Amino acid sequence: MDKEALKLLILDNLKDLRRFAYSLTNDINDADDLTQIVVEKLLTKPIPDNVEPLPWIFRVCKNAWIDELRSRKIRTIDDNVEVSQIESSTKSSEIAEDNLQQLKIAITELPEAYRVVMSLIIISGLSYAETAEVLEIPIGTVMSRVARAREKLSQMLNKYGVGEQ
Amino acid sequence: MxxxxxxxxxxxxxxxxxxxxxxxxxxxxxxxxxxxxxxxxxxxxxxxxxxxxxxxDETPVPDSILSLISESEKDVLLSNQHNVVELKKWRRVKWLPIAASFLIIALSLPVLFNMNEPDSPSVASVLDSQLSGQKVEIAATTNLELVMSFIDQQGHLCREYVLSQSNSVEQKIACKIDGMWQTQISDTLYNLGGNHYQVASSGGSDKIENWLDLNMSGIPLSTRAEEAALNRSAPQEK
CATH class of the missing domain: 1.10.10 (Arc Repressor Mutant, subunit A)
Structure with a gap:
């Protein structure tokens, strides 16, 4: 893929990439830092010929985030910023504030493997086949994992009483 | 259902x-x-x-990202050297600079060794109790730095850590299987000879990465998830 085509591909998917990065980091500034790292990596290292470009972009993002987590010297604050970030960012949303907070807590309690697969499918709109490529797991595993993730999230939201009027 | x-x-x-x-x-x-x-x-x-x-989406895409994409190919290369917005300090702290490595695979060896210091915690006890990001002295010249925790494809809690001793630095992954931490893979990053770090061997530095690609399920655990996982897997007090 030539550089101009690659840039177009990145631009076309930038919104989804940022959202995915945000779902990994739970912090808008960190999400943009991560997105920048991903864009730099994509522009400087060619996409291998034998991979689908779209899943590759998200795989680079996931792996870059893993690298960042591994290089963090202090990780005790990463769970503390998220609620306020989400709260302040979604004032205009129609979602009830309480529900949103509970959802946010529930999301952070989802096992990471579930959260990643949900984000790729629900936020970034990837197919099961593309998600399987990103995560390098069988499609059947993607299918069962996203189903379990939804059920788990539903159970947790029930526990918090979200959606009950 | x-x-x-x-x-x-x-x-x-x-x-x-x-x-x-x-x-x-x-x-x-x-x-x-x-x-x-x-x-x-x-x-x-x-x-x-x-x-x-x-x-x-309500926050505009930073110019630093857009400029990367809109620059000409030639400029992109230059921007990587001069023009990229400064990243946070922790982002520049990259993983230990792996020049090369010598692979030592100790498949399924229980993490049993203690450093023979009466009051020093064993590796297993550190793995059981400390969150990632911590550096723990387990002997006079031995430090253990916890890098991350994750769940493997079989559902075991696993931890990546770096063991620095006076003459070597090792990157290791142990998983808790049947109530016991078992080393899955170990990679010597450096051997120290005299006053200088010496490359232990060439090649093999991707082995840990490859192992993670094959065995890690999802991404590393968040601090909260890690804490919960450690509580669940901690040995019961007698």
Missing amino acids: NKSDIEMLSAYLDNELSEAERSHFEERLATDEVLAEAFTKYSENDQVYREAFSAI
């Missing part, structure tokens, strides 16, 4: 069913109240999940 129903419903929401499956499933949705209720709930949750992370 059974597992199969949940998977079908999930695949239906994701538009992953064949025409025939979709048609059959829609017939069931029209008559099965439990399924219909779950469909409504899952759809609402999906929408809330989507909206929660779409919140970032």
Whole structure:
């Protein structure tokens, strides 16, 4: 893929990439830092010929985030910023504030493997086949994992009483 | 609802069913109240999940990202050297500079060794109790730095750590299997000879990465998830 085509591909998917990065980091500034790292990596290292470009972009993002987590010297604050970030960012949303907070807590309690697969499918709109490529797991595993993730999230939201009027 | 129903419903929401499956499933949705209720709930949750992370759309894409994409090919190369916005300090702290490595694979060896210091914690006890990001002295010249925790494909809690001793630095991964930390892979990053670090051997530095690619499920645990996992797996007090 030539550089101009690659840039177009990145631009076309930038919104989804940022959202995915945000779902990994739970912090808008960190999400943009991560997105920048991903864009730099994509522009400087060619996409291998034998991979689908779209899943590759998200795989680079996931792996870059893993690298960042591994290089963090202090990780005790990463769970503390998220609620306020989400709260302040979604004032205009129609979602009830309480529900949103509970959802946010529930999301952070989802096992990471579930959260990643949900984000790729629900936020970034990837197919099961593309998600399987990103995560390098069988499609059947993607299918069962996203189903379990939804059920788990539903159970947790029930526990918090979200959606009950 | 059974597992199969949940998977079908999930695949239906994701538009992953064949025409025939979709048609059959829609017939069931029209008559099965439990399924219909779950469909409504899952759809609402999906929408809330989507909206929660779409919140970032309200923040403009930083110019530093846009400029990377809009620059000419030549400029992109230059920008990587001079023009990129300074990243936070922790982002510049990259993983230990692996010049080269010498691979030592100690498959399924229990992490049993203690450093023969009366009051020093054993590796296993540090793995059981400390969060990632911590550096713990386990002997006079031995430090253990916890890098991350994750769940492997078999559902075991695993931890990556770096063991620095006076003459070597090793990167290791241990998983808790049957109540015991067992080393899955170990890679010597440096051997120290005289006053200088010496490359132990060439090649093999991707082995840990490859192992992680094959064995890690999802991404590393968040601090909160790690804490919960450690509490669950901690040895029971007698």
